Amino acid sequence: MLIPFSTKNCFQLLCNLKVPAAGFKNTVKSGLILQSISNDVYQNLAVEDWIHDHMNLEGKPVLFLWRNSPSVVIGRHQNPWQECNLNLMREQGIKLARRRSGGGTVYHDMGNINLTFFTTKKKYDRMENLKLVVRALNAVQPQLDVQPTKRFDLLLDGQFKISGTASKIGRTTAYHHCTLLCSTDRTFLSSLLKSPYQGIRSNATASIPALVKNLLEKDPTLTCEVLMNAIAAEYAAYHQIDNHISLINPTDETLFPGINSKAKELKTWEWIYGKTPKFSINTSFNVLYEQSHLEIKVFIDIKNGRIEICNIEAPDHWLPMEICDKLNSSFIGSKFCPIETSMLINILHRTCPEDDEVHSKWNILCEKIKGIM
Numbered sequence: 001m002l003i004p005f006s007t008k009n010c011f012q013l014l015c016n017l018k019v020p021a022a023g024f025k026n027t028v029k030s031g032l033i034l035q036s037i038s039n040d041v042y043q044n045l046a047v048e049d050w051i052h053d054h055m056n057l058e059g060k061p062v063l064f065l066w067r068n069s070p071s072v073v074i075g076r077h078q079n080p081w082q083e084c085n086l087n088l089m090r091e092q093g094i095k096l097a098r099r100r101s102g103g104g105t106v107y108h109d110m111g112n113i114n115l116t117f118f119t120t121k122k123k124y125d126r127m128e129n130l131k132l133v134v135r136a137l138n139a140v141q142p143q144l145d146v147q148p149t150k151r152f153d154l155l156l157d158g159q160f161k162i163s164g165t166a167s168k169i170g171r172t173t174a175y176h177h178c179t180l181l182c183s184t185d186r187t188f189l190s191s192l193l194k195s196p197y198q199g200i201r202s203n204a205t206a207s208i209p210a211l212v213k214n215l216l217e218k219d220p221t222l223t224c225e226v227l228m229n230a231i232a233a234e235y236a237a238y239h240q241i242d243n244h245i246s247l248i249n250p251t252d253e254t255l256f257p258g259i260n261s262k263a264k265e266l267k268t269w270e271w272i273y274g275k276t277p278k279f280s281i282n283t284s285f286n287v288l289y290e291q292s293h294l295e296i297k298v299f300i301d302i303k304n305g306r307i308e309i310c311n312i313e314a315p316d317h318w319l320p321m322e323i324c325d326k327l328n329s330s331f332i333g334s335k336f337c338p339i340e341t342s343m344l345i346n347i348l349h350r351t352c353p354e355d356d357e358v359h360s361k362w363n364i365l366c367e368k369i370k371g372i373m
């Protein structure tokens with residue numbers, strides 16, 4: 001449902017945004033600049049969904065500025081096991097989010113700015129938006145050499161990526177969102193975006209790795225605050241609107257009715273992992289058991305994030321096939337996820353409570369499988 005700008009809802013939006021009514025009438029021709037007070041990636045992505053689904057952007061473009069606590073954001077059609085180090089992320093408490101737009105995987109932290117340009121489908125123009133960002137950067141530092149590329153990245157000094165782009169085009173409205181690296185932890189970025197998982201086969205969209213750099217490394221005055229203000233000023237000038245950034249709270253249901261359920265959906269396992277395009281894993285592990293080396297072969301098919309086919313093969317003298325197959329069949333239908341695997345093995349143990357040796361061998365196999373989840 002589109003909620004036009006002039007409805008009660010939008011009136012509320014503008015009031016709550018603290019835009020003085022008179023000032024709004026006199027100075028604002030069209031458009032809004034919003035900035036989130038939240039650093040939660042799911043809440044901020046929910047704001048994008050809400051604006052996309054409910055606002056009538058005809059003649060009233062919106063710029064949304066937002067930053068997140070450390071998170072990895074994958075594209076709509078990507079495979080997180082292929083794109084990032086999920087074990088490291090869990091260890092470090094890094095959130096994983098799947099966005100609704102296509103494209104590759106990026107890392108966000110408080111040193112990365114996200115910009116979402118909302119327009120009607122007709123007015124959607126990524127190059128125009130990127131040129132606006134370049135003008136803003138040059139307004140604060142005229143010496144910066146920043147250029148948009150054909151794939152809508154922004155490159156610093158002709159070689160370092162400082163911004164990546166993705167977009168979503170709906171029936172009537174569209175948005176183009178991009179990152180801007182100001183002072184992100186680059187070491188962390190590259191270690192998180194390196195997948196340790198081997199033998200994955202899939203048709204999921206693959207990311208295009210690039211050399212990245214922070215703007216602050218080029219000029220220490222280019223802080224996130226300076227950059228956000230510069231972009232807002234350039235946006236206001238370009239659209240001839242008031243240079244005012246309205247702070248919004250993405251959990252405010254009076255402003256965005258239904259937004260919390262959008263954030264909740266974006267946080268679910270079913271959305272983040274379950275939307276992964278079907279894939280398979282063909283790999284092997286070496287296991288040391290009582291001084292001998294064993295080779296364990298693994299073939300797994302995963303659909304909607306759940307195990308569809310599972311063939312774990314151990315040497316028959318170590319674990320007879322029928323015992324190994326009990327483990328294989330217990331995996332069918334379960335989430336490709338270490339927590340679910342731990343629960344599953346506990347249930348399986350209860351089917352033969354007295355056999356400690358089998359338990360320990362199943363445990364060894366499960367620990368190995370959890371390592372690739």
Ligand SMILES: Nc1ncnc2c1ncn2[C@@H]1O[C@H](COP(=O)(O)OC(=O)CCCC[C@@H]2CCSS2)[C@@H](O)[C@H]1O
Pocket residue numbers: 073099103104105106107108112114115161162163164165166177178179180181189193206207208209210211212
């Ligand atoms: N934050 C950030 N900014 C720019 N480039 C990055 C970033 N994080 C990682 N990278 C580099 O880009 C590639 C992936 O490039 P690739 O071109 O595959 O993907 C993208 O650029 C997607 C951009 C999505 C922007 C959205 C805006 C709001 S929510 S996320 C990655 O391997 C790194 O080398």
